[in-house]
Amino acid sequence: MPFEDVNKDLDERRAKVLKMGKPAILEKMKNEGLLNARERLDYLFDKGSFVESGMLATASRPEVRDKAPADGKIAGYGKINGRWAASVSNDFSVMGASSALINLKKMKHIKDVANKRGMPIVWLGESSGSRMPDRMGAQGRVIIAQDPYEYRRMRETPWITAQLGACYGSSTWYACMSDFVVMRKGATMAVASSRVTSMAINQPVSNEELGGWKMHTSTSGLVDVAVDTDEEALDICKQFLSYLPSHHMEAPPVAPVPAGSDTAIEKIVDIVPEERQKVYNMRHAVEVIADRDSVFEMKPRYGRSVLTSLARLNGHTVGFLASNPLYKGGAADPDGCCKAASFIVFCDSFNIPIIMLVDVPGFLIGVDGERKAAPGKIMNWMNALSLATVPKLSVILRKSYGQAYINMAGNKGSDEMALWPTADVGFMDPHTGVNVVFGMKQEDDPELFAKRVEELQRDAAPWELAAMYEAQDVIKPQETRQHLINMLEVHRLRMTNGVGEHLMRTWPTSIV
DSSP: OOHHHHHHHHHHHHHHHHTOSOHHHHHHHHHTTOOOHHHHHHHHSOTTOOEEESTTOOOSSGGGGGGOGGGGEEEEEEEETTEEEEEEEEOTTTGGGOBOHHHHHHHHHHHHHHHHHTOOEEEEEEEESBOTTTTSHHHHHHHTTOSTTTTOOOOSSOEEEEEEEEEETHHHHHHHTSSEEEEEBTBEEOSSOHHHHHHHHTSOOOHHHHHOHHHIIIIIOOOSEEESSHHHHHHHHHHHHTTSOSSTTSOOOOOOOOTTTTTGGGGHHHHSOSSTTOOOOHHHHHHHHSSTTOOEEESTTSSTTEEEEEEEETTEEEEEEEEOTTTGGGOBOHHHHHHHHHHHHHHHHTTOOEEEEEEEOOBOOSHHHHHTTHHHHHHHHHHHHHHOOSOEEEEEEEEEOHHHHHHTTOGGGSSEEEEOTTOBOSSSOHHHHHHHHHOOOTTTOHHHHHHHHHHHHHHTSHHHHHHTTSSSEEOOGGGHHHHHHHHHHHHHTTSBTTBOOOTTTTSOSSOO
């Protein structure tokens, strides 16, 4: 056959694939202001950089091959802000983007190439789950889990998931294996659809109740942040990647330092009250310590008494792990412990130094916490901290009580620990401590009570810890930014090209 005829045949095949699936579904998405699977890839990648893999792939079952352009999952590579990345975009217009033999082979190939060549993967989720009848009966068991390592995550490269519609089956599984998940409000993420779930439990359940953005950002913690549009979700994916290396064997990228980054720190004394009982939002403290406009908070609605944020310090990516007294006085609850441990693992996996800002009265104790396995979660946090090989810096602003002192990298838990003059490193609030240690209340003997409080405060003062060289420095609040910049320069020297040992690369990715 002449080249002209062959090329014409190829063009016709490509054109048919580009029309995608059911026109009614595509039109409905357009009318609702949503991007379709190919438009999402066009928006995600730098213009003209996307290279598709498996464009002419189709369903394995002969009777539906003509209905399955690209077999419902569009895969390939492109550049995001000049750096190569891989992606799989689920095309709901093609058989609900259901998972089947051929499109799972495409997903495996993309994973293998990304891991081998050092590219992040962006999963654009929207799928109805497993394709039926392909997965039914003995034949369905044969094609399922053909890859024995499909669900093994070694954190060679960052994974990001955007949940942009109804997400069941593989779209849910891959989100749970990702380092960062963003959900468009109105999308759903669950094991199975509300219809199937309602039948299984014999009671009605809505999509939002089953797996909507409010539940996943505040209760399950499986979604980091929720946004209003597809475009916002994809923008956040790109922003998140800007903090990260392309793979685990390189340091994160360095960005220019915005003008004014060194002067905002003067405001910190207006943000953090001297009185330990007064609350404030630690995010505002992070914002004046970090480079201007560089703070990217992760899981802001989940485990709120613990704050986790990516940011830049003198152009370098860092991870801030901090108490947030605005919520529960900064006392870490079981959700906060999960959040902290997960963040430490993430930062260590991608060579991001960890900065701990400490103002913690301890752990939130009570029956509910014990039922949620609080002790185990506290120890998971400690285990992660002890295995982290990236630089760890700790600054105690005010309170650092009890076991939480250790979890927030007190003493040998950090490479450098500094104290503000307002730091209090007692075991608990001195007024409570007098009652516990001396068995007395203020009304018993106000004068003696005040004397005992003063004694405990003196023992817990920053000067005592500095005198024993358990803390490396006492600094003014306004010196915090420069202290951290200096110490990061020192401690990055011990790393080979800014790369750690990755002792936790197989730690579970979802909250545990």
